[in-house]
Amino acid sequence: MQQFLDPVVLASISSLDLVAKTVVDGFVAGLHRSPTFGFSQEFAEYQQYNQGDDLRHVDWNVFARTDRIYLKKFRGETNMQLLILLDASASMTYGSGTVSKIDYARYIAASLVYLSSQQRDATGLIVFDEDVANYVQPSTRQGQMMRLMHAIEQAHGGSRTNFAKPFAHFLQFLKRRGIVVVLSDFYDDPDVIVKAIEPLRYRGNEVILFHILDPNEIEPKFRDPVLLEDSEDASAMEVSPEYARGEYRAKIDQHIRVLAEKAQRAGLEYVFMNTAKPLDKGLRDYLAVRQRRR
Amino acid sequence: MGFLAPWFLAGLAVLGLPVYVHLLRQYKSKPVKFSSLMFFERRTQSSVKHRRLKYLLLFSVRCLFIVLLVLAFARPYIHSTSIARASGGRNVVFAIDNSFSMRQDDRFPQAKQAALDAIQQMKEGDRGQVISFGGPARLVTDMTADRANLRAAVSAIEPADDTSSYAELSRVLRSTAESYKTDVEAHVFTDDQKSSLPAAFSDLKLDDGTKLIIHPVATKNIPNWTVESVEAPRRVFDTKKVRTVATIAGFNTEEATRKVTLVANGKELESKQVKVPANGRATVEFLALDAPYGFTRCEIRIDSADKFPDDDHWLFSVERADPKPALLIHSDSDSASPLYIKTALEAATEAPFRLESLPVSQSANANVTKYAFVILSDPGPLPEKLQTAIDTFVHNGGSVLITLGKNSPAGRHVPIADLQNLGLRTIAPDREGVLTVASADTSYPAFAEARNWGGVDFYQVTRLQLPQASPDVRVAAQLSDGTPLLIDRQVGEGHAVVFTSPFDNVANNIPVEPVWLPFLDQLTREMGGVGSSQTNYKVGSFVELRSTREKGVPVEITGPGDKRLLSLSESSKATNFQFPSAGFFDIRRANGREELAAVNPDPRESDLTLIPQETLDLWKNTGIAPKGSSNAVAGDTSQDDNAELWWWVLAALAVLAVAESWLGNRHMTAETMTADKEMVA
Numbered sequence: 001m002q003q004f005l006d007p008v009v010l011a012s013i014s015s016l017d018l019v020a021k022t023v024v025d026g027f028v029a030g031l032h033r034s035p036t037f038g039f040s041q042e043f044a045e046y047q048q049y050n051q052g053d054d055l056r057h058v059d060w061n062v063f064a065r066t067d068r069i070y071l072k073k074f075r076g077e078t079n080m081q082l083l084i085l086l087d088a089s090a091s092m093t094y095g096s097g098t099v100s101k102i103d104y105a106r107y108i109a110a111s112l113v114y115l116s117s118q119q120r121d122a123t124g125l126i127v128f129d130e131d132v133a134n135y136v137q138p139s140t141r142q143g144q145m146m147r148l149m150h151a152i153e154q155a156h157g158g159s160r161t162n163f164a165k166p167f168a169h170f171l172q173f174l175k176r177r178g179i180v181v182v183l184s185d186f187y188d189d190p191d192v193i194v195k196a197i198e199p200l201r202y203r204g205n206e207v208i209l210f211h212i213l214d215p216n217e218i219e220p221k222f223r224d225p226v227l228l229e230d231s232e233d234a235s236a237m238e239v240s241p242e243y244a245r246g247e248y249r250a251k252i253d254q255h256i257r258v259l260a261e262k263a264q265r266a267g268l269e270y271v272f273m274n275t276a277k278p279l280d281k282g283l284r285d286y287l288a289v290r291q292r293r294r
Numbered sequence: 295m296g297f298l299a300p301w302f303l304a305g306l307a308v309l310g311l312p313v314y315v316h317l318l319r320q321y322k323s324k325p326v327k328f329s330s331l332m333f334f335e336r337r338t339q340s341s342v343k344h345r346r347l348k349y350l351l352l353f354s355v356r357c358l359f360i361v362l363l364v365l366a367f368a369r370p371y372i373h374s375t376s377i378a379r380a381s382g383g384r385n386v387v388f389a390i391d392n393s394f395s396m397r398q399d400d401r402f403p404q405a406k407q408a409a410l411d412a413i414q415q416m417k418e419g420d421r422g423q424v425i426s427f428g429g430p431a432r433l434v435t436d437m438t439a440d441r442a443n444l445r446a447a448v449s450a451i452e453p454a455d456d457t458s459s460y461a462e463l464s465r466v467l468r469s470t471a472e473s474y475k476t477d478v479e480a481h482v483f484t485d486d487q488k489s490s491l492p493a494a495f496s497d498l499k500l501d502d503g504t505k506l507i508i509h510p511v512a513t514k515n516i517p518n519w520t521v522e523s524v525e526a527p528r529r530v531f532d533t534k535k536v537r538t539v540a541t542i543a544g545f546n547t548e549e550a551t552r553k554v555t556l557v558a559n560g561k562e563l564e565s566k567q568v569k570v571p572a573n574g575r576a577t578v579e580f581l582a583l584d585a586p587y588g589f590t591r592c593e594i595r596i597d598s599a600d601k602f603p604d605d606d607h608w609l610f611s612v613e614r615a616d617p618k619p620a621l622l623i624h625s626d627s628d629s630a631s632p633l634y635i636k637t638a639l640e641a642a643t644e645a646p647f648r649l650e651s652l653p654v655s656q657s658a659n660a661n662v663t664k665y666a667f668v669i670l671s672d673p674g675p676l677p678e679k680l681q682t683a684i685d686t687f688v689h690n691g692g693s694v695l696i697t698l699g700k701n702s703p704a705g706r707h708v709p710i711a712d713l714q715n716l717g718l719r720t721i722a723p724d725r726e727g728v729l730t731v732a733s734a735d736t737s738y739p740a741f742a743e744a745r746n747w748g749g750v751d752f753y754q755v756t757r758l759q760l761p762q763a764s765p766d767v768r769v770a771a772q773l774s775d776g777t778p779l780l781i782d783r784q785v786g787e788g789h790a791v792v793f794t795s796p797f798d799n800v801a802n803n804i805p806v807e808p809v810w811l812p813f814l815d816q817l818t819r820e821m822g823g824v825g826s827s828q829t830n831y832k833v834g835s836f837v838e839l840r841s842t843r844e845k846g847v848p849v850e851i852t853g854p855g856d857k858r859l860l861s862l863s864e865s866s867k868a869t870n871f872q873f874p875s876a877g878f879f880d881i882r883r884a885n886g887r888e889e890l891a892a893v894n895p896d897p898r899e900s901d902l903t904l905i906p907q908e909t910l911d912l913w914k915n916t917g918i919a920p921k922g923s924s925n926a927v928a929g930d931t932s933q934d935d936n937a938e939l940w941w942w943v944l945a946a947l948a949v950l951a952v953a954e955s956w957l958g959n960r961h962m963t964a965e966t967m968t969a970d971k972e973m974v975a
Contacts, residue, residue, distance in 0.1 A: 091329040101329070247335070
């Protein structure tokens, strides 16, 4: 089943929801776990009462026996809220192979939507470039998954990336705490990126940054000098293979490293994704975060 | 270096193709999209230069490929001229006109002085050659750098009486340029005489690379009167006074009256005034010349009072002699043909022959050698002794006329001519119609003036069997049924002329027709050696001194000033002689005959009209192109000396083709990869 996580194989499937189902079912089957994982109401642990905790969760039987107030915790007692922030800027349309970065991001987003709908999590979507291009409010209503799938499918390369402006809007949409997944190539200064995303974390959200890059962006393979045109601002520049192999690689590596460090320092989960690699790493990281949140 | 097919060089226009592909199309190529350039910097100029350098290398290879391909088609070669040119220095020809017209005023000294000045201006390394072209062009020196030698050669050139020819000069210049395989600078010192131009301008064509510089010694047309020609009999055989007609011509002249004088042996016989129209001609007749026996040196003079007195006289010679005897042998019963023939010969102007007739029965002991020619008028069988004598006479250069009729036996050979007699054919005029002369060869002397054969009818002709394709036999006239009428066969050194019908006014009506007199007169003059003899010549013309059988017999020529003009060996070997100057020449031929030849300059030399400047410019332009260029003279064999380079060009093309494929392949691969990336983006 692992082959269904290969983006090249997924690119041949036209329907996005079918892609998501293929990915998630294959991924879950690979975990040798029940498809209803995390969906039970079994007891998890006792937690000491703190002021302000909801008194409805107090185990009064324990209080009667021990005269101490404990809160009784259950697994999956609450549904999570998942908000997917999909970068649809022009730079995301680049791809050296059959799968572009935005395709890859769509697969991940669709898979997450499908996975969360199976767990009855409220799932929302924000498509942005330099502004908010599309917004689907998190919900568990009937048909939410199809709305999300449609919105993901409609996401296409827009203009340039600007994290500051759209993320200021996101704060208005986030009424509940949950998991925020940001799918982007993060072509900006790491400080600016982290500074824009960090406020999400302050509101008690778990933030996962999926840094999606094409293999040719990570390691350019130009045999000859080539005139490159920026897909966002249309500026052109002649680039030699020597520069691409040397200085460019050092710069992109440093960018990835700095972004990861700053994200971790800010409490953001950072996941680097190569569009030539299968999607399971992204899904695995997401589930690990969800598990931690529960 | 040159090209044998230079028009292929137009293919160099194809060079625009690589220029378009590499320099124009290059800037139109679309850039490749990339996600973001935030990690790229603009300090990549060195790599751009590297890229352009590589493209320019491919561009250069392609351009060079096209150039070499075009060159291969244009067939480049290296002419040996290049080698000669590389040795440095010019090759200068100094051509001096020493024709008769250069005697006018001080033209010739001027020309020589100008030539000496030009030699003085030769630079170090230059080589020169002196040519004179008054008459046949003569190479006075070889191509040499020795200026003293050149100056001496110029000084030694004397004015001549001959005619200059610019066509001859051009031919020599072409030959010189070809001989030395080099460009030639030709300095021509001449009087630009228009009459020296050839009839066809193409004869003036100079070889490529020949630079013509004309140094004219005459600047304007000069009026000139001259004695253009004189008509007088060369030989007179009666006692009458000789009629002489002189033509006086004026070139660039106004109407004027000139005094014309007839001089014989230095004595003025008669003078007349004649009015010569402007630029025209006038004739004057003298009847006072009473030439004594032998040769008379005659001259017509005019008092032209112009600036060219050398052409104011015309020399001619007149010989007075007794008429030569001719022998007619006829059948005993024939009385008509002797009458007609004798009457015709006596009626001729200046009758050169005195006819003696003998019946065949009395002719056995006739001494034929004392006669100018012999006529056998249908005599029938000849006495064997006579036939042998005539045969010997003809073999030694004599001539015999044989007429054939009813007395000539069929089935036997015609004596002397040795032609098979097939029998007499008699025409029935009421059934077949009469025979007429269908064709007559007017180049044959007897038919040169006798051309009106319209009323001549033939009733009896003798048919002969002629040898096939024999060079000795010439059929000069044929009848309407194809029967040969007059056959000339060379026998030894002489001729046997056979007329296939007798002159008796029975077998035909020739003797009573007008054509009879000129025909017989011309025929007998030719046979008697009178017709072809010429005593008035132009400077530069030739005179034949001996026949092939007269080898070793000395001849003698005495020129003006009683100078012997032939050396001892030449006098025994020379077959002809060219008259070098004007004057009287005494000629004693190998056969013992003496002759006084009067030699005059060509009257064209008296016309001093100049060549128009545009004609001179055209002449100069014929040789302007550098040697080896496309307008080489047709049939020029100079290409034989060209080292063609197409083989080397092809070898270079092969190497370039490999290089272009390798570079182009790399270029195409890179572009394909780039295009793929662009499509994905």
